[in-house]
Amino acid sequence: xxxxxxxxxxxxxxxxxxxxxxxxxxxxxxxxxxxxxxxxxxxxxxxxxxxxxxxxxxxxxxxxxxxxxxxxxxxxxxxxxxxxxxxxxxxxxxxxxxxxxxxxxxxxxxxxxxxxxxxxxxxxxxxxxxxxxxxxxxxxxxxxxxxxxxxxxxxxxxxxxxxxxxxxxxxxxxxxxxxxxxxxxxxxxxxxxxxxxxxxxxxxxxxxxxxxxxxxxxxxxxxxxxxxxxxxxxxxxxxxxxxxxxxxxxxxxxxxxxxxxxxxxxxxxxxxxxxxxxxxxxxxxxxxxxxxxxxxxxxxxxxxxxxxxxxxxxxxxxxxxxxxxxxxxxxxxxxxxxxxxxxxxxxxxxxxxxxxxxxxxxxxxxxxxxxxxxxxxxxxxxxxxxxxxxxxxxxxxxxxxxxxxxxxxxxxxxxxxxxxxxxxxxxxxxxxxxxxxxxxxxxxxxxxxxxxxxxxxxxxxxxxxxxxxxxxxxxxxxxxxxxxxxxxxxxxxxxxxxxxxxxxxxxxxxxxxxxxxxxxxxxxxxxxxxxxxxxxxxxxxxxxxxxxxxxxxxxxxxxxxxxxxxxxxxxxxxxxxxxxxxxxxxxxxxxxxxxxxxxxxxxxxxxxxxxxxxxxxxxxxxxxxxxxxxxxxxxx
Numbered sequence: 227x228x229x230x231x232x233x234x235x236x237x238x239x240x241x242x243x244x245x246x247x248x249x250x251x252x253x254x255x256x257x258x259x260x261x262x263x264x265x266x267x268x269x270x271x272x273x274x275x276x277x278x279x280x281x282x283x284x285x286x287x288x289x290x291x292x293x294x295x296x297x298x299x300x301x302x303x304x305x306x307x308x309x310x311x312x313x314x315x316x317x318x319x320x321x322x323x324x325x326x327x328x329x330x331x332x333x334x335x336x337x338x339x340x341x342x343x344x345x346x347x348x349x350x351x352x353x354x355x356x357x358x359x360x361x362x363x364x365x366x367x368x369x370x371x372x373x374x375x376x377x378x379x380x381x382x383x384x385x386x387x388x389x390x391x392x393x394x395x396x397x398x399x400x401x402x403x404x405x406x407x408x409x410x411x412x413x414x415x416x417x418x419x420x421x422x423x424x425x426x427x428x429x430x431x432x433x434x435x436x437x438x439x440x441x442x443x444x445x446x447x448x449x450x451x452x453x454x455x456x457x458x459x460x461x462x463x464x465x466x467x468x469x470x471x472x473x474x475x476x477x478x479x480x481x482x483x484x485x486x487x488x489x490x491x492x493x494x495x496x497x498x499x500x501x502x503x504x505x506x507x508x509x510x511x512x513x514x515x516x517x518x519x520x521x522x523x524x525x526x527x528x529x530x531x532x533x534x535x536x537x538x539x540x541x542x543x544x545x546x547x548x549x550x551x552x553x554x555x556x557x558x559x560x561x562x563x564x565x566x567x568x569x570x571x572x573x574x575x576x577x578x579x580x581x582x583x584x585x586x587x588x589x590x591x592x593x594x595x596x597x598x599x600x601x602x603x604x605x606x607x608x609x610x611x612x613x614x615x616x617x618x619x620x621x622x623x624x625x626x627x628x629x630x631x632x633x634x635x636x637x638x639x640x641x642x643x644x645x646x647x648x649x650x651x652x653x654x655x656x657x658x659x660x661x662x663x664x665x666x667x668x669x670x671x672x673x674x675x676x677x678x679x680x681x682x683x684x685x686x687x688x689x690x691x692x693x694x695x696x697x698x699x700x701x702x703x704x705x706x707x708x709x710x711x712x713x714x715x716x717x718x719x720x721x722x723x724x725x726x727x728x729x730x731x732x733x734x735x736x737x738x739x740x741x742x743x744x745x746x747x748x749x750x751x752x753x754x755x756x757x758x759x760x761x762x763x764x765x766x767x768x769x770x771x772x773x774x775x776x777x778x779x780x781x782x783x784x785x786x787x788x789x790x791x792x793x794x795x796x797x798x799x800x801x802x803x804x805x806x807x808x809x810x811x812x813x814x815x816x817x818x819x820x821x822x823x824x825x826x827x828x829x830x831x832x833x834x835x836x837x838x839x840x841x842x843x844x845x846x847x848x849x850x851x852x853x854x855x856x857x858x859x860x861x862x
Contacts, residue, residue, distance in 0.1 A: 230255045231549030232307045232331070236300045237261070237275070239311030240290060241601035242618060243525070244271035247309050250541040259303045261296055263289035265611055270603050277303055284611045290314045293321040297328050307331035307548060309541070313613070316524040317344050317392075333548040335523050339496040343521040346390040346428045353518050356495040358488050361507065361517045363430025365390070366411060374411075374429075375404060381431050387411055389418035390426040395465025396825075397421065400432060416801060416819075417826060435667040437508040438462065439474055439516065441489035442532045444543055445498040450553040453486035454536050455562050457528055459505075460666040461655060463580065464825075468648075468671065469655055470528035471567040472535050475626060475664030476513040485516050492521055501525050501544050510667040527570070527618070530597060534566035534622040565629040566622040569637060569656070573614040575646040576676045581796045582614040582822060584849075588644035588747035588755060593636035596621050608645055610797040610822045616642060626664075630656055638760030643747040649762065650677045681727055682756065682763040685741040687734035690754040691723035693746060694767045695736045724773045725754075725765040731773055732765075792829050792854040794847040798822025805837050805854070817854045820847060831856055 235251055236259040237244045244260060248271060251258040260275030265284035272278040279299040282289035289295070293315055300308055308325055310316035310333065319340035325332040334340070343349045347365040354360045364377045366387075378385055378401075387410045389397040397417035399410035415425040438459045445451040458474035459467045477485065489504035503526045506516040529540050538555075547553070573583040587606045592598035600617040608614055619640055621632035634656040637649050654677050655661055660670060682690070721736040744758035753766045768776075802819035805811060815831040818841060831837070831854075838855040847853060 231545050231551065232256055234259060234303065234305045235307045235309055235333070235545070236296070236303065236305035237271070237309050237311065238290070238296045239309075239314055239316075240266055240269060240271060240612065241615065242599045243311040243313075243527075245274060245601070246599050247311060247541055248274050250539055250545070254542060254545065256545070259299065259305050261290070261299050263611075265607075265609050268606075270601070270606065279303060284609065286314065286611065293318070293324055296321075297324055297330065300325075300330050301328065305330065307333050307545075309333040309544070310524065312522075312524050312527060317522070319344060331548050333500065333544050335499050335502065336497065339493075339498050339502075340523055342496050343492075343502075343523050344391060345426070346388065346520050347426065348390075349521060350428070350430075350518065353492045353495060353521075356491055358492050358518045359516060361430045361433070361519075363428055366427040366429060371408065374407065378404065378407060378429060381429070384432040384434070385429050386432040387414045387427060387429050389414060389422060389424070390428050391418060391424040392422040395462070395467075398465040413826060417821075420801065420821065433507050433509060433517070435510045435669060436460075437474070437476055437510050437513065437666055438467075438505065438519075438668055439477065439485065439508050440503045440505040440522075440526070441486055442526075442529070442540075443489050443493045443498070443502050443504060444540070444547070444553060445493050445500065445502070446547045446553045447499050447550060448552050450556075451490045451493050451498065452553060452555065452557045452560060453489050454532050454538065454540075454560055456482060456485060457526075457531055458666065459528065460668055461661070461671060462668050463671045465668075467528065467570065469567060469569045469652065470531055471565065471626070471629070472531040473562055473565070476508065476510075476666070478513075481514050481516075488516070488518070492518065498523075500547050501529070501540050527615075528568050530599060530618060530620045531566035531568045534597070534620060535562045535564060536560060537563060564622060564624045565626040566620060567629050567633045567656075568618050568620045569633055569652045570615060571617045571619060571637075571640065571642065571652065572648050573608040573616050573642075573645045574648050576648050576651040577679050578795065580648070581827065582610070582825070583645040583647075584608050584610050584614075584797055585645045586750045587616075587642065588749045589641060589745065589757075590616075590643075591641035591745075592617070593619065593639035596632060596636040598636075598640070602642075616647065627662070630662060641745060641757045641762075643745070643755035643757060643762065643764075644749040644753075646764075647762070650680065653760070679728060680761045680763050682725075682765055683741075684734065685737075686744055686746075686756045686758060686763060687725060687727075687732060687765070688737035688740035689742075689744060689746060690725065690756070690765065690767070691721060691734040692736035692738040692740070693748070693754065694723050695721050724768040724770070726768050726772075726776075727765045731768065731776060791852045791856055792817050792832060794820055794829065794849055794851045794853050795827055796820070796822050796849050798827070798847060800841050800843055800845045800847065800853070801826065803839065803841070803843055805839070807838055808836055810834075810836050811856070820853075829853055833858055 234257040258275045260278040281295040315321040322332040384402045387399040397414045419425040442454040457472045461469040503522045505519040597620040623629040722733045744756045746756045755764045798820040801821040816828045835856040835858040
């Protein structure tokens with residue numbers, strides 16, 4: 227279909243996927259409408275759209291998950307169709323029906339596909355009836371503890387507890403013995419309720435050392451269904467994909483044909499329409515044997531690798547199919563060209579357990595020569611309200627080896643200053659011997675050591691010192707008290723600026739010419755950042771008062787916060803309080819649970835003692851806030 231299928235399309239999403247959809251809309255000559263929360267008023271996708279409409283406060287439940295507000299925005303702007311992207315309302319059958327009732331095309335599958343495939347329990351039974359291989363499992367529902375334990379024993383441990391709704395690994399819990407089963411169910415329910423407004427759970431056998439293979443399908447309303455090859459999504463952390471590639475190095479042509487036909491059979495069974503992904507588990511030692519996990523009834527985060535090897539714009543195909551058009555190609559026309567790899571760059575700290583980071587992006591620069599789908603620009607803010615995905619870096623080459631080489635180079639040239647990222651971790655994976663050899667399973671990342679923090683060298687510190695000194699010129703009055711240039715009564719001794727590097731204090735003499743090739747920027751919190759030789763480093767300048775206070779603390783003086791109190795590891799909301807005031811707890815006991823960016827983080831007691839709560843359910847906390855006082859037996 228060459229002509230534009232719609233005149234105006236509203237994109238009901240944010241970040242990199244909103245920008246990616248808008249690019250195709252503009253390429254097709256279609257007017258684009260963005261929606262935004264209060265937190266995203268200045269976001270890149272808002273500026274790039276032809277029109278933008280505010281839809282509510284920062285929390286997603288009051289904005290991007292408010293279907294009524296989105297439909298009102300579509301009506302107000304004359305949008306004929308809504309593209310939901312992924313996440314948020316993309317797999318919400320109620321929202322799809324509301325679009326239809328409002329006379330607006332939902333760019334996605336019909337109600338039946340959304341309802342059947344949106345429920346993992348129902349989907350599993352449904353596709354099994356259509357000849358698709360599945361894993362043994364059961365629905366938790368309102369079962370008694372005794373029944374749950376009996377069913378679990380019948381399947382055999384280890385087990386995987388997962389929400390029936392949603393995707394992306396959110397809420398999934400691995401249980402290796404009966405003692406941890408009920409706690410895992412409770413945690414999975416909380417996350418499912420908060421993320422998907424549906425706390426139904428499925429428990430199924432956990433395949434140890436599996437590969438995660440997914441098949442991209444596309445279908446039209448005229449019975450046409452094709453697959454566009456598979457993607458290897460095995461490199462995961464906490465069930466969240468980190469790096470994806472296409473095609474899979476484990477799948478041969480014969481298996482590709484079989485698994486592709488199984489994916490198409492799943493799609494046909496629900497009269498599917500549009501883009502979708504059917505996910506399978508494949509035993510690492512038996513790549514010809516696969517089991518259905520779920521069907522994602524939407525575009526996937528990792529769809530670019532399929533676009534790169536097939537030469538097809540999947541969003542453009544979605545638009546045409548949603549407008550009633552036929553698929554432009556048949557299965558025999560699908561050709562896979564070369565190899566593509568995608569790495570997800572997150573604002574997170576690998577050395578702190580991959581906790582998400584927030585803050586302003588002091589500098590952003592994409593690597594040249596590769597595709598980068600970015601959510602941010604220089605000056606953008608990463609908040610605790612949404613997923614911390616900054617960008618997707620996608621390489622494409624004629625061979626798998628060349629594609630991985632290109633990805634490593636691109637990551638080295640991707641510049642993100644202002645927040646910690648996982649780029650060094652991604653580069654370590656890109657050079658890992660097992661990854662390069664294609665010896666993959668979903669536990670590989672968990673067995674790898676996290677790269678150590680790279681510390682700034684003397685040249686970078688000297689460059690920062692000069693830049694910091696330039697921010698504090700000598701007072702016009704000539705008074706020495708406000709000077710930072712090393713002035714002394716006996717003569718200048720050269721400026722030395724103290725920096726906090728990790729937990730150490732390092733002083734540096736200012737030198738404008740040092741590390742001249744480094745790219746430096748100062749974040750809004752005063753921290754200096756630098757990108758040099760493919761590595762990113764940071765440090766915060768200290769005042770002399772701060773230096774003196776830290777040195778007094780190190781020598782046994784008083785601290786501002788008791789190091790044995792329990793503090794928030796990241797900004798977020800308190801979703802569970804596990805103790806009461808004056809309760810005696812053991813070291814390591816779970817005190818409260820903080821939710822941020824759709825992940826739960828338990829705060830543990832740093833020692834045995836009596837607790838006093840400083841927070842309550844629903845409170846918002848900042849990183850470093852004391853959430854529970856823990857008084858030891860020797861405390862006064």
